[in-house]
Amino acid sequence: MKILMVSSECVPYAKSGGLADVVAALSRQLSSSGHDVRILIPGYSFLDFNNSKTIIDDLNVVMGYKEETLQIVQTILPESEVKVYFIKHPIFTERTGIYGENGSHAYRDNHYRFAILSAAAFSISTNLNWIPNIIHSHDWPAGLVASYLHKNKLNGSFLDTESVFTIHNTGYQGNFSKYDILSTGLSWDMISSNEAKYNDEINFLRAGIENSKAVTTVSPSYAEEIKIEGFGHGLEKLLLSKKDAFSGILNGVDYSEWDPEKDKLLEMNFSAKKLENKWILKERLQKKAKLLLDPETVLIGMVGRLVDQKGFGELCTVGEKVGAIRQICKNKDVQLIILGTGEQWIEDELRKLDNELPNLKVYLEFDNTLAHLIEAGSDFFLMPSKYEPCGLNQVYSLKYGSIPIVRATGGLKDTVSDYFTDKKTSTGFHIPEMSSESIVSTVTSVLDLWRNNRESIDGIRQRGMVMEFQWEKYAKEYEVLYKKCLN
Numbered sequence: 001m002k003i004l005m006v007s008s009e010c011v012p013y014a015k016s017g018g019l020a021d022v023v024a025a026l027s028r029q030l031s032s033s034g035h036d037v038r039i040l041i042p043g044y045s046f047l048d049f050n051n052s053k054t055i056i057d058d059l060n061v062v063m064g065y066k067e068e069t070l071q072i073v074q075t076i077l078p079e080s081e082v083k084v085y086f087i088k089h090p091i092f093t094e095r096t097g098i099y100g101e102n103g104s105h106a107y108r109d110n111h112y113r114f115a116i117l118s119a120a121a122f123s124i125s126t127n128l129n130w131i132p133n134i135i136h137s138h139d140w141p142a143g144l145v146a147s148y149l150h151k152n153k154l155n156g157s158f159l160d161t162e163s164v165f166t167i168h169n170t171g172y173q174g175n176f177s178k179y180d181i182l183s184t185g186l187s188w189d190m191i192s193s194n195e196a197k198y199n200d201e202i203n204f205l206r207a208g209i210e211n212s213k214a215v216t217t218v219s220p221s222y223a224e225e226i227k228i229e230g231f232g233h234g235l236e237k238l239l240l241s242k243k244d245a246f247s248g249i250l251n252g253v254d255y256s257e258w259d260p261e262k263d264k265l266l267e268m269n270f271s272a273k274k275l276e277n278k279w280i281l282k283e284r285l286q287k288k289a290k291l292l293l294d295p296e297t298v299l300i301g302m303v304g305r306l307v308d309q310k311g312f313g314e315l316c317t318v319g320e321k322v323g324a325i326r327q328i329c330k331n332k333d334v335q336l337i338i339l340g341t342g343e344q345w346i347e348d349e350l351r352k353l354d355n356e357l358p359n360l361k362v363y364l365e366f367d368n369t370l371a372h373l374i375e376a377g378s379d380f381f382l383m384p385s386k387y388e389p390c391g392l393n394q395v396y397s398l399k400y401g402s403i404p405i406v407r408a409t410g411g412l413k414d415t416v417s418d419y420f421t422d423k424k425t426s427t428g429f430h431i432p433e434m435s436s437e438s439i440v441s442t443v444t445s446v447l448d449l450w451r452n453n454r455e456s457i458d459g460i461r462q463r464g465m466v467m468e469f470q471w472e473k474y475a476k477e478y479e480v481l482y483k484k485c486l487n
Helices: 018-032 110-127 145-154 178-183 204-211 220-225 236-245 276-288 324-328 344-356 368-377 393-400 410-415 436-452 454-465 471-486
Strands: 002-006 036-042 053-062 067-076 083-088 134-138 162-167 175-177 201-203 214-217 246-248 298-303 334-339 360-363 380-383 403-407 429-431
Touching: 002 018, 002 110, 018 036, 018 134, 018 471, 036 110, 053 110, 067 110, 083 110, 110 145, 110 178, 134 145, 134 471, 145 162, 145 204, 162 204, 162 471, 175 178, 178 201, 201 204, 204 236, 214 220, 214 236, 214 471, 220 246, 220 410, 236 246, 276 298, 276 368, 298 368, 298 436, 324 334, 324 344, 324 436, 334 368, 344 360, 368 393, 380 393, 393 403, 393 410, 393 454, 403 410, 403 436, 403 454, 429 436, 436 454
Parallel strands: 002 036, 002 134, 036 083, 134 162, 162 214, 214 246, 298 334, 298 380, 334 360, 380 403, 403 429
Antiparallel strands: 053 067, 067 083, 175 201
């Protein structure tokens, strides 16, 4: 089967979240199963093209009111046979970021930038005489792929190609003025079945859902949650209308990178049977963070985007409301380390808390080596997300013996079994409600268990470390879906 992945992100080239990990790992697994898989992403300015070769010098892509000339370069995804195509055009190569200059401000012409990405998929395939059976597009930046496929079919091409669209997060939809449609070369009825109204917008995510043959999201629980009124960011009725064409397939994990027994970014490795090095790494993490060196002090880690979705509205102090971080850090036998970048107000608040609380260390950066050390050296890993389509860090934490404390939502609920619900099968702890009080209460209960019942803590850790979320299993579910679309 010929499969083309279209995405704005893919590791190791461009990443702002878990989308990048999924595209690379799923492509690699499908390729190893015998499929001809290729990936298309923009050629951003920060990419190194030294190991790439130009395969198309001047590719003309007709957009709404003008023609764009692109250069296509190719490389091979590491540890695979997957070809990766980069689109080189000033709209990508002369901008500093993926979506904007920084995490807070998006480029005004993102509708046009990512319309070029979607339209180019068909021009490239035609030029190379390689017509995919399935075009699998990911999240709002590739939301117009199915619309361009419809346009091509009307012109008599790509008649045997079908589209699959994966929602990674309904909170980011790609909303633009309806007048921006003029630059895409698409008509309104190719994007939406609803008649255009005065205040309507182009919604890239909605277009991808409405026009694709099949739609998936990244966990079964999240698939059910976002069909409930108030939880799908306005997409509930549309998702319900897709019926059996909408499903949740859990993300797997790339254990070639995230495995404490062979992690190349750690100074030493460890396993469930030999945990001695984990405790040494805990001490080194405490030393790096300039925290008290004490094996009995509970070390809680957090790694991820610093946005409200991740629970920072409840973690941080807002107005007169005292946030969970300040309350947790009242316990002198607790240490908290946070790594990430995100919204300015959250960074400012964390910077303030870092200066005030001696048992808190905040790193406002992205450092992959430090992320691995936090996963390895922490006793617990905190993820109090308001909603979580799938989540990967809690799965990494299971493998690294850093017991996850997570909100009972989406993929977190699907991957972490709660101690308070079933002590015998538990692999972590669920935070039942989305409030600072519930976060603090759950962490307090975990600390009591640490102090008074270390045997239970050890059992939870051991069960988590032997859990496996291999891509092989979940890639097969995508294969079944692809075949269903083609039949």
